[in-house]
Amino acid sequence: MNPEWLLFFPSLYGFATYDSYTATIENNKLYEKEQRKFLKENYQNPEFQILKGQKVK
Structure with a gap:
């Protein structure tokens, strides 16, 4: 597995969290x-x- 993918995963989780919050x-x-x-x-x-x-009473 390419080590660059390990840097890509946090951005996926970050976007998923942000998108679910705004939705x-x-x-x-x-x-x-x-x-x-x-x-x-x-x-x-x-x-x-x-x-x-x-x-209003």
Whole structure:
């Protein structure tokens, strides 16, 4: 086995780690957006409004 391959393996693992981390972050953002949309459409009263600067009781 060529010793240069031993220097190549860390870059493979580093890229795989970075790619999986960034994909997870983006999937979590998408999940939160879709969940917010689903809950709003299915469970929130259409007349419900939060006015800026008012506290909700």
